[in-house]
Amino acid sequence: xxxxxxxxxxxxxxxxxxxxxxxxxxxxxxxxxxxxxxxxxxxxxxxxxxxxxxxxxxxxxxxxxxxxxxxxxxxxxxxxxxxxxxxxxxxxxxxxxxxxxxxxxxxxxxxxxxxxxxxxxxxxxxxxxxxxxxxxxxxxxxxxxxxxxxxxxxxxxxxxxxxxxxxxxxxxxxxxxxxxxxxxxxxxxxxxxxxxxxxxxxxxxxxxxxxxxxxxxxxxxxxxxxxxxxxxxxxxxxxxxxxxxxxxxxxxxxxxxxxxxxxxxxxxxxxxxxxxx
Numbered sequence: 137x138x139x140x141x142x143x144x145x146x147x148x149x150x151x152x153x154x155x156x157x158x159x160x161x162x163x164x165x166x167x168x169x170x171x172x173x174x175x176x177x178x179x180x181x182x183x184x185x186x187x188x189x190x191x192x193x194x195x196x197x198x199x200x201x202x203x204x205x206x207x208x209x210x211x212x213x214x215x216x217x218x219x220x221x222x223x224x225x226x227x228x229x230x231x232x233x234x235x236x237x238x239x240x241x242x243x244x245x246x247x248x249x250x251x252x253x254x255x256x257x258x259x260x261x262x263x264x265x266x267x268x269x270x271x272x273x274x275x276x277x278x279x280x281x282x283x284x285x286x287x288x289x290x291x292x293x294x295x296x297x298x299x300x301x302x303x304x305x306x307x308x309x310x311x312x313x314x315x316x317x318x319x320x321x322x323x324x325x326x327x328x329x330x331x332x333x334x335x336x337x338x339x340x341x342x343x344x345x346x347x348x349x350x351x352x353x354x355x356x357x358x359x360x361x362x363x364x365x366x367x368x369x370x371x372x373x374x375x376x377x378x379x380x381x382x383x384x385x386x387x388x389x390x391x392x393x394x395x396x397x398x399x400x401x402x403x404x405x406x407x408x409x410x411x412x413x
Contacts, residue, residue: 139166139231142216145208149173151222161226164189171204198410202288202297209287221273225321233318234276245281245310249318265314272298274320293407294343296351338393339411345397369398
């Protein structure tokens with residue numbers, strides 16, 4: 137086994153600066169597939185010129201995190217795939233440590249590292265833990281374990297797709313491990329170089345509410361999901377009115393987008409909201 141048995145998949149949306157930093161941290165002997173959620177041919181040409189180990193795919197449209205990753209995973213030919221966010225940095229021994237871990241736990245489905253910028257709790261100092269789910273910023277996949285269930289549920293444009301995938305894996309009695317000795321630096325909440333930060337915030341709030349309802353509906357049914365989401369719906373309506381009275385347009389827009397995300401999920405609308413950038 138070597139790092140040539142790994143393909144790294146990175147789904148991006150206008151993450152030019154972060155993406156370059158991430159790619160610079162990856163050993164050039166490891167194949168990388170970048171799936172960019174746009175038609176930005178300039179970044180494609182620039183990245184392919186600088187990195188001869190990168191295959192760059194333009195989707196032509198903003199398809200979302202899950203669907204873009206699925207496109208990348210469908211192009212993987214190696215035994216393992218490492219899903220990375222573009223705002224991550226690998227250390228010199230990250231990939232080698234994944235390979236070592238595969239020899240110790242050959243029948244895993246997903247392995248995940250610790251975040252370098254988070255102080256580990258006592259239980260996280262264990263060499264490995266069998267967990268229910270891991271964060272989607274870095275997921276190391278044993279590709280043969282996904283033949284039956286597939287990859288991400290493409291209904292989720294943003295949020296809950298990683299939790300959903302882990303839940304489906306665990307339902308088949310497959311193993312998910314958190315490995316404390318493998319570390320990846322994760323900046324967090326900075327994957328997109330979007331100039332209009334307010335628009336990015338509105339998009340996140342809309343999709344958090346939409347995905348939350350759809351996820352619970354998928355596993356608990358409509359009525360239970362409605363009971364779970366109703367307090368957030370009433371809170372959103374209340375805060376829209378409060379911030380309207382206070383003439384705080386920014387806050388009013390945030391809670392309006394939360395309200396809109398919930399309502400669209402309840403009435404069965406697809407995840408249609410996209411950032412206006």
